[in-house]
Amino acid sequence: MSRMLMKGNEAIGEGAIRAGCRYFFGYPITPQSELTHYLARRLPEVGGLYLQAESEVASINMVYGAAGAGARVMTSSSGPGISLMQEGLSYLAGAELPCVVVNMMRGGPGLGNIAPSQADYFQATKGGGHGDYHLIVLAPNSVQELYDIVKKAFELADRYRNPVMVMADGIMAQMMEPVELDDRYEVEIPPKPWATTGRAFHEGKNLINSCYVVPEEMEELNLRLLKKYNEIRQKEQACDSFLLEDAEIVLVAFGTASRISRAVVEKARALGIPAGLIRPVTLWPFPSDFVSRAAERVKCFLTVEMNMGQMVEDVRLAVQGRAPVFHYGRLGGMVPVVRDVLEEVKKLYSGSESS
Amino acid sequence: MKKVFSRPKSLKDMPFHYCPGCTHGIAHRLVCEVIDELDIQGVAVGVGSVGCSVFTMNYFDIDMLQGAHGRAPAVATGIKRVLPDRVVFTYQGDGDLAAIGTGEFIHAATRGEKITVIYINNAVYGMTGGQMAPTTLMGQRTKTTPGGRDKDINGFPIKVCEILVPLEGSAYVARVSLHNPKSIIQAKKAIKKAFTVQIKGLGFSLVEVLSTCPTNWSLTPLEAVKWLEENMIPYYPLGEFKTPAEVV
Ligand SMILES: Cc1ncc(C[n+]2csc(CCOP(=O)(O)OP(=O)(O)O)c2C)c(N)n1
Ligand code: SF4
Numbered sequence: 001m002s003r004m005l006m007k008g009n010e011a012i013g014e015g016a017i018r019a020g021c022r023y024f025f026g027y028p029i030t031p032q033s034e035l036t037h038y039l040a041r042r043l044p045e046v047g048g049l050y051l052q053a054e055s056e057v058a059s060i061n062m063v064y065g066a067a068g069a070g071a072r073v074m075t076s077s078s079g080p081g082i083s084l085m086q087e088g089l090s091y092l093a094g095a096e097l098p099c100v101v102v103n104m105m106r107g108g109p110g111l112g113n114i115a116p117s118q119a120d121y122f123q124a125t126k127g128g129g130h131g132d133y134h135l136i137v138l139a140p141n142s143v144q145e146l147y148d149i150v151k152k153a154f155e156l157a158d159r160y161r162n163p164v165m166v167m168a169d170g171i172m173a174q175m176m177e178p179v180e181l182d183d184r185y186e187v188e189i190p191p192k193p194w195a196t197t198g199r200a201f202h203e204g205k206n207l208i209n210s211c212y213v214v215p216e217e218m219e220e221l222n223l224r225l226l227k228k229y230n231e232i233r234q235k236e237q238a239c240d241s242f243l244l245e246d247a248e249i250v251l252v253a254f255g256t257a258s259r260i261s262r263a264v265v266e267k268a269r270a271l272g273i274p275a276g277l278i279r280p281v282t283l284w285p286f287p288s289d290f291v292s293r294a295a296e297r298v299k300c301f302l303t304v305e306m307n308m309g310q311m312v313e314d315v316r317l318a319v320q321g322r323a324p325v326f327h328y329g330r331l332g333g334m335v336p337v338v339r340d341v342l343e344e345v346k347k348l349y350s351g352s353e354s355s
Numbered sequence: 356m357k358k359v360f361s362r363p364k365s366l367k368d369m370p371f372h373y374c375p376g377c378t379h380g381i382a383h384r385l386v387c388e389v390i391d392e393l394d395i396q397g398v399a400v401g402v403g404s405v406g407c408s409v410f411t412m413n414y415f416d417i418d419m420l421q422g423a424h425g426r427a428p429a430v431a432t433g434i435k436r437v438l439p440d441r442v443v444f445t446y447q448g449d450g451d452l453a454a455i456g457t458g459e460f461i462h463a464a465t466r467g468e469k470i471t472v473i474y475i476n477n478a479v480y481g482m483t484g485g486q487m488a489p490t491t492l493m494g495q496r497t498k499t500t501p502g503g504r505d506k507d508i509n510g511f512p513i514k515v516c517e518i519l520v521p522l523e524g525s526a527y528v529a530r531v532s533l534h535n536p537k538s539i540i541q542a543k544k545a546i547k548k549a550f551t552v553q554i555k556g557l558g559f560s561l562v563e564v565l566s567t568c569p570t571n572w573s574l575t576p577l578e579a580v581k582w583l584e585e586n587m588i589p590y591y592p593l594g595e596f597k598t599p600a601e602v603v
Contacts, residue, residue, distance in 0.1 A: 023433075023436065023437060025433065049436055051432075051436060053429065053462075054458055054459075054462035055458060057426065057429070057458070057459075058426070058429040058432075058458065058459055058462065059429075061422065061423065061426040061429035061430050061433065061459070062429050062430070062432050062433035062436070063433060064420070064422070064426075064429075064430050064433060065402070065420065065429065065430035065431060065432060065433020065434040065435075065436075065437075066433035066434065066436065066437045067433070068420045068430070068433070068434060069400070069433065069434045069437035069438050069441075070437070071437040073433070073437075087423055087426075088423065088426070091422075091423050095420075095421070196400050196418035196419065196420050196434070197400070197418065197438060197441070198397055198398045198399065198400055198417075198418055198438070198441050199396060199397045199399075199416075199417055199418055200397025200398055201397075205416060205417065205418060205419075206418045206419075207412055207418070207419055207420075207421075208419070208420040208421065209412060209419075209420070209421040210421060211409060211412075211421050
């Protein structure tokens with residue numbers, strides 16, 4: 001174990017390398033650029049390749065080719081670039097190819113700005129590209145977790161043969177925190193007998209495809225995907241909680257917003273308000289089972305998000321009307337501040353007390 | 356009795372879905388003959404595209420990936436960078452390569468990506484029902500140029516080989532045609548050279564293959580080859596535009 005002070009972007013890069021990723025295809029966009037700078041320097045040191053593509057469209061398709069060839073491969077971008085990757089992500093999902101895609105979200109829609117945001121939640125968790133598919137979406141909230149989660153991302157990608165998105169924002173990308181690095185570089189990558197490595201290297205002919213002209217066959221793929229997605233829903237929901245046991249008002253927040261929300265919970269407790277926090281680590285599958293259990297006894301929920309209210313819909317679905325679910329959001333790259341969220345909590349708590 | 360002609364080993368024994376008189380089938384056969392002759396069936400990885408050739412993945416008896424419209428050169432880049440000792444090629448139509456995929460092929464060539472592109476130019480979008488392609492000739496009637504291609508509305512047809520010549524990363528660039536037996540023999544030679552250039556690691560190679568689409572040209576197969584010869588070749592001159600010294 002060694003300890004290093006790292007930027008979030010760099011931690012992701014180092015995490016990917018130690019997860020056995022040797023190929024990265026990307027295109028510059030703020031606020032994820034340090035990740036590409038880092039990998040451009042580090043990957044050749046470990047016998048890997050960093051290649052700057054001519055666009056995000058090309059990057060994700062290079063990822064498609066490299067994943068098809070059996071490699072652990074990654075790309076990264078931010079909002080506008082991720083939008084360009086949606087076609088490729090749909091193809092990767094349809095062809096069941098594993099890869100990791102990092103989205104360091106920024107303010108949008110359109111060209112937007114480079115300030116931190118969580119406005120790509122819908123795009124990441126509800127599809128984004130065409131067709132019936134899901135990405136696995138992970139939302140770390142510290143630099144250490146950025147480092148650790150990449151490994152998990154590659155493992156999930158290979159296990160389920162599905163693209164995995166690691167989603168954070170400009171703050172997480174840029175902030176510096178100490179990171180515990182494991183010294184092990186040797187990672188066991190599961191065999192990929194399906195990869196298109198040439199007929200001389202496996203039994204029979206391998207085909208990587210998402211084209212099914214016959215509707216019955218297309219439905220067969222869709223059903224196979226559905227089965228896989230249901231298994232992922234069952235096995236992979238992950239979240240953290242803080243002071244939840246006796247909480248009456250529960251904040252739900254991920255990434256940067258969850259760090260602010262944790263401070264809000266502490267302040268609220270100091271004021272005698274029984275607040276708690278649920279922090280989804282997987283945004284898809286959404287930790288609905290966990291939220292649902294909490295809904296048995298909680299008086300109300302408040303999602304804190306850097307968007308108009310996107311995750312709030314998933315919380316409402318999990319709560320199923322058993323408690324009111326509110327949303328507090330800052331938009332356009334603005335970050336919620338503890339004082340304002342606390343005011344909201346106080347208001348809701350006195351409201352739920354009097355009702 | 357001596358066998359003088361047979362199906363290439365790397366071409367599966369199954370009926371093509373192509374229209375009668377379509378030269379996609381000939382192009383498939385040539386690619387597979389070359390794969391056999393170079394003995395690379397085991398190390399070849401192909402990238403299919405969209406368009407009428409979307410089923411190459413079923414016909415070629417090699418490992419294949421199905422790419423998105425126009426993106427095949429990027430997909431091939433990903434494969435080749437991971438497996439540099441494999442022979443990686445794409446098979447793309449003109450709509451695929453010269454419209455939606457313009458960025459991908461130019462940049463693969465610019466990088467000197469060691470892949471081979473088989474580029475089928477039939478001056479029309481076949482699969483989607485005969486709309487204008489970037490290669491549609493001036494005055495040519497298609498579903499979306501019912502009065503004939505007009506420069507003021509649609510601009511001019513794109514010459515892919517000529518675009519590639521000045522790019523330093525492109526090593527072998529040739530335009531061939533499939534309108535008669537002699538041109539077919541030349542086409543095969545060019546395809547073989549293109550693969551050889553890749554195997555020798557000399558850079559990006561592309562063979563543009565002038566091809567027919569009797570269905571969407573509203574011509575009989577015989578009229579179609581004649582139309583190709585009389586109309587396409589004058590605008591898209593045949594020949595080797597760029598050949599590295601090592602394979603001349
Ligand atoms: C993103 C996207 N846009 C449009 C299409 C529809 N499409 C399928 S094939 C095709 C044209 C193919 O023409 P060409 O590449 O010339 O091949 P041909 O059919 O003539 O052999 C188009 C536009 C698609 N599949 N994907
Ligand atoms: S539509 Fe044209 S290109 Fe397509 S198979 Fe028929 S003849 Fe060939």
